[in-house]
Amino acid sequence: MIGRYGGVVEKFIGDAVMAVWGTPVATEGDAERAVRAGLDLVSAVAEVGAEVGAPGLAARAGVVTGEVAVTVGAVGEGVAGDTVNTAVRVQTAAEPGQVLTDGATRRLAEGGVGFADAGEHVLTGKAEPAHLWRATRVLAGMGGSQRLDGLEAPLTGRDAELRTVRELFHAAAGRRVPRMVAVSGPAGVGKSRLGWELRKYVEGLAETVWWHRGRCLSYGEGVAFWALAEMVRQRLGIAEEDPADMTASKLAHGLDRYVPDPGERSYVGPRLGRLLGVSATGEGGAALSREELFAGWRLFFQRLAAVHPVVLVVEDAQYADAGLLDFLDYLVDWSRDLPLYVLVFTRPELGQARPGFGTGRNRTALTLDPLDAASMDALVEALVPRMPAPARAAVTGQAQGIPLFAVETVRALIDRDIVQPIEGVYRLVGQFGELAVPDGLHALLAARLDALDPEVRRLVADAAVLGTTFSAEALIAVCGQDEATVRAALDELVRREVFAVSADPLSPERGSYGFAQNMLRQVAYGTLSRRDRKARHLAVAAHLRTAFPGDGEEVADVIARHYLDALAAVPDAPDADQIRGQAIAALIRAGERAERTGAPALAVTTYATAADLAQAPPGPPDPGNRQADAGILQERAAKAAVTGGSWAAAVEHAGRAREQYLGLGQARAAARAQAIAGEALSLWGRHSEAREQLTAAVEVLQADPDTDTVRALDQLAKLEVFAGSPDADRLLAGGPARRRRHCGDRAHGAARPSSQRRSPGTSPDQPPRSLHRRGPPPASGHAALCPRHARPRERRRRTPADQP
Numbered sequence: 005m006i007g008r009y010g011g012v013v014e015k016f017i018g019d020a021v022m023a024v025w026g027t028p029v030a031t032e033g034d035a036e037r038a039v040r041a042g043l044d045l046v047s048a049v050a051e052v053g054a055e056v057g058a059p060g061l062a063a064r065a066g067v068v069t070g071e072v073a074v075t076v077g078a079v080g081e082g083v084a085g086d087t088v089n090t091a092v093r094v095q096t097a098a099e100p101g102q103v104l105t106d107g108a109t110r111r112l113a114e115g116g117v118g119f120a121d122a123g124e125h126v127l128t129g130k131a132e133p134a135h136l137w138r139a140t141r142v143l144a145g146m147g148g149s150q151r152l153d154g155l156e157a158p159l160t161g162r163d164a165e166l167r168t169v170r171e172l173f174h175a176a177a178g179r180r181v182p183r184m185v186a187v188s189g190p191a192g193v194g195k196s197r198l199g200w201e202l203r204k205y206v207e208g209l210a211e212t213v214w215w216h217r218g219r220c221l222s223y224g225e226g227v228a229f230w231a232l233a234e235m236v237r238q239r240l241g242i243a244e245e246d247p248a249d250m251t252a253s254k255l256a257h258g259l260d261r262y263v264p265d266p267g268e269r270s271y272v273g274p275r276l277g278r279l280l281g282v283s284a285t286g287e288g289g290a291a292l293s294r295e296e297l298f299a300g301w302r303l304f305f306q307r308l309a310a311v312h313p314v315v316l317v318v319e320d321a322q323y324a325d326a327g328l329l330d331f332l333d334y335l336v337d338w339s340r341d342l343p344l345y346v347l348v349f350t351r352p353e354l355g356q357a358r359p360g361f362g363t364g365r366n367r368t369a370l371t372l373d374p375l376d377a378a379s380m381d382a383l384v385e386a387l388v389p390r391m392p393a394p395a396r397a398a399v400t401g402q403a404q405g406i407p408l409f410a411v412e413t414v415r416a417l418i419d420r421d422i423v424q425p426i427e428g429v430y431r432l433v434g435q436f437g438e439l440a441v442p443d444g445l446h447a448l449l450a451a452r453l454d455a456l457d458p459e460v461r462r463l464v465a466d467a468a469v470l471g472t473t474f475s476a477e478a479l480i481a482v483c484g485q486d487e488a489t490v491r492a493a494l495d496e497l498v499r500r501e502v503f504a505v506s507a508d509p510l511s512p513e514r515g516s517y518g519f520a521q522n523m524l525r526q527v528a529y530g531t532l533s534r535r536d537r538k539a540r541h542l543a544v545a546a547h548l549r550t551a552f553p554g555d556g557e558e559v560a561d562v563i564a565r566h567y568l569d570a571l572a573a574v575p576d577a578p579d580a581d582q583i584r585g586q587a588i589a590a591l592i593r594a595g596e597r598a599e600r601t602g603a604p605a606l607a608v609t610t611y612a613t614a615a616d617l618a619q620a621p622p623g624p625p626d627p628g629n630r631q632a633d634a635g636i637l638q639e640r641a642a643k644a645a646v647t648g649g650s651w652a653a654a655v656e657h658a659g660r661a662r663e664q665y666l667g668l669g670q671a672r673a674a675a676r677a678q679a680i681a682g683e684a685l686s687l688w689g690r691h692s693e694a695r696e697q698l699t700a701a702v703e704v705l706q707a708d709p710d711t712d713t714v715r716a717l718d719q720l721a722k723l724e725v726f727a728g729s730p731d732a733d734r735l736l737a738g739g740p741a742r743r744r745r746h747c748g749d750r751a752h753g754a755a756r757p758s759s760q761r762r763s764p765g766t767s768p769d770q771p772p773r774s775l776h777r778r779g780p781p782p783a784s785g786h787a788a789l790c791p792r793h794a795r796p797r798e799r800r801r802r803t804p805a806d807q808p
Contacts, residue, residue: 005041005045005048008174009025009038009040009041009209010025011024011025011037012027014083022083022088022091033208035067035108035109036112036113037208037210039067039109040116040117042067042139043117043139045063045065046062046102049061049063051163064101065095065103066093066094066095066097067094067105068087068094068106069105069106069112070086070087072084072085089129090127090130093130094127094136098138102138104122104136105137106134115144116146116208117139117141118139120137120138120140121137122138123135123136141158142201144204146207157386157387157407160375160380160382161380161382162372166201166202168368168370169187169347170202172368173315173345176344176345177211180341180343181341181366182336182342182343182344182366183336183344183345183346183366183367184333184336184348184366184367185345185346185362185368186350186362186369186370187348188351188352188369188371190351190406191351191449191452192407192445193374193405193408194407195349197407199217199317199349206315211312213312213315214239214313214314216235216238217317218231218316218319219231219318219319220323220324221320228325231319231324232301233279236280236304237280239262239308240258241254248282251280251282252283252284255277256273256284256285259273259284262308262311263307268303273285274292275292275297275300275301276304298330298331302331302334302338305339306342309339314345315345316332316344316347318349320350321354322351322354332346332348351501352500353500356500373405374404374406375405376405377400377405380405380410383410387410387411387414388423388432392432399413402522402523404520404522406521409445409521409523412442413442414430415442416440416442417432421433421434441526446527449523449524453527453528453531456497459489459493460496463485463494464502465528465529465536466482466483467503467528468519468532469482469529469541470482473518474516478544478547479517481551482547494517498517503519503520504517504518504519505518534573537569538573538574541566541570545566548562548566549563556590557593558597560590560591560594563590564587564593564610567583567586567590568587571584571587587617588614588633591610591613591617594606594610595607595610599644604644604645607640607644607647607648608641608644608650608657611637611641611657612637612657615633615634615637615660619634635661635665635668635677636661638660638661638664639680641653642654642655642681643680645684651684654681654684655681658681661673661680662678665677671704672705675701675703675712675716676701676712679697679705679716679719681697682694682696682697682701682716682719685697686719686722691723695723698720701716
């Protein structure tokens with residue numbers, strides 16, 4: 005590895021290795037190559053440790069630049085001096101896995117390598133502390149060529165793939181064996197980044213490598229071999245805008261340089277001229293077969309490879325014409341004893357158009373899958389350090405393992421000034437709410453959809469309405485197409501990685517589908533008109549109500565969501581009130597189901613959403629009924645919040661319910677809601693506020709006592725017991741704790757405080773011993789608190805607004 009970067013191993017000192025650059029011949033990039041070698045070495049040792057089950061295995065390196073004494077012709081002890089001793093001390097100061105350098109090395113290498121300040125270090129034998137720098141990663145080509153100064157995270161989660169691509173290159177170059185590597189993966193997964201990392205690596209090697217890159221176009225006619233022509237132009241220095249005579253001149257000069265044999269030059273020239281669209285020297289104008297053209301192009305690259313290793317990088321090969329793919333296969337198969345390395349980047353669509361491409365002799369197929377969650381977290385952390393975990397999870401959730409999606413999402417936040425550079429580092433400085441598809445990705449994803457057959461594309465839009473995941477049966481019911489057509493389209497979309505399939509092992513025939521990327525779903529959904537969205541959402545809701553038992557009881561929350569989306573699509577439609585009522589009914593059913601299944605937090609959210617929807621919109625026909633409904637639903641949300649221990653939410657929703665009731669003049673219902681707020685405040689530990697709320701509620705509720713009165717008094721009594729108030733005995737003597745069961749209030753009671761628990765041996769109806777000292781409760785206390793045992797009177801009929 006040291007030799008690859010132009011270094012020489014000078015000697016071994018125990019488990020240490022000393023290498024030198026710049027002897028016997030110094031070059032301009034010696035310092036940078038030494039740092040690159042150090043980074044590669046510590047990375048390689050860590051990889052070996054992981055492979056052999058020794059994760060703690062690590063190396064460290066120190067790089068120092070300066071003058072040394074060289075003994076010409078010496079082996080093993082030919083370099084000495086203070087620089088050597090300093091390098092040993094710097095290496096000792098490095099932590100395992102680190103590469104430390106002195107200031108001179110950093111200044112010489114910082115164009116292509118990133119550095120972090122490592123601070124002052126005391127080095128043995130040095131009078132003054134030395135300021136050292138830690139090399140972090142390679143940023144660009146040698147000397148900073150093609151450096152990107154914008155947002156670029158370190159390569160994350162692709163170490164194994166990069167190592168494979170690099171080693172296959174060295175196999176081709178070292179053994180002089182032509183080789184092709186086809187790298188496949190969805191858009192944004194990191195194929196081009198892998199090529200960029202290889203380019204930076206190759207430029208740092210001591211040996212000259214001739215690099216060529218061409219991109220296949222997705223548009224235009226007559227561009228079958230555009231990528232190949234682009235590579236030839238790069239080598240010959242021909243710009244796309246050069247006129248024909250200049251192109252012909254540059255072609256002639258290039259042939260003189262790279263094809264020295266006159267006979268071969270006269271053969272290659274006309275064939276390259278056809279590729280570039282100009283007449284070359286010796287061009288007779290005769291028709292040339294494809295085999296003749298291929299032979300001339302192959303000979304040109306072979307003559308290049310005879311001088312230095314040649315790399316041909318083909319990007320976006322999913323758009324490649326069959327002729328270009330045929331030539332790449334031909335080049336690899338018909339070349340011998342030459343260092344030719346062909347690297348093809350493509351999306352999975354190529355596998356359908358050209359099955360088997362990239363497999364066979366001297367060929368390797370490599371698939372890039374989306375990154376795992378840990379790698380995505382590391383990627384976003386590198387982009388925006390110390391981003392709060394919820395915000396980072398939102399970004400990674402949006403990206404779904406696609407690095408480009410994460411980078412573009414962060415770029416969109418930068419454009420909105422939510423992420424800003426602070427002291428050279430990007431920081432999150434605000435809340436970004438719901439994330440949309442970044443502008444930089446919208447066109448990319450829309451192009452994927454536009455490449456589909458129109459009928460298939462409409463099916464994708466229907467699926468987008470169903471949600472992130474859906475069943476084939478649901479899609480068939482909604483789209484209106486026959487089952488065979490839909491299932492055939494689903495198979496095609498899975499092959500194209502628009503959809504992914506997740507089959508239930510217990511029911512394979514009912515496997516569910518989902519979008520491979522949620523951003524793709526967002527773009528597909530955005531292609532629908534508002535009225536199309538509404539119609540499809542209503543169709544999905546109707547399907548779910550018939551497909552699941554009990555009018556869709558199990559998926560009531562999903563049904564509600566579709567009604568809400570239909571309402572939001574066309575809020576001013578004539579049937580808006582009807583859809584609003586359907587949405588409220590579905591939300592109430594969803595909230596009740598959430599309570600039954602032990603999900604109070606979900607119940608709170610669902611009831612609150614229904615309450616907001618029940619609020620009278622501008623110009624409602626029946627504001628009184630709507631406001632009453634909103635109050636009832638806010639009260640139910642408050643009760644669910646108490647059950648779930650969300651005290652702040654309970655107080656908030658109870659307060660909203662009270663405001664709704666007061667607006668309608670329903671003082672008793674408002675007091676009931678106020679008592680719920682008092683209970684939540686008491687459990688929250690805010691006793692003073694709880695006492696204020698409960699006391700005010702009791703004053704209203706006692707005017708017409710019922711179970712609500714008992715519940716409020718019970719909560720107030722508990723609060724006074726905890727506070728040690730002298731009013732506690734008076735309230736408890738009134739009987740709410742003793743006779744709670746007579747009022748059917750057990751479901752609302754909290755755990756008794758320790759001072760109220762019965763002593764062993766006492767009967768259930770016997771008051772606690774600690775409360776006997778006051779004697780029996782007054783006869784009037786029970787009648788005042790429990791309407792069931794009060795003197796006969798006409799029982800009060802509750803109004804619907806009083807019902808929770």
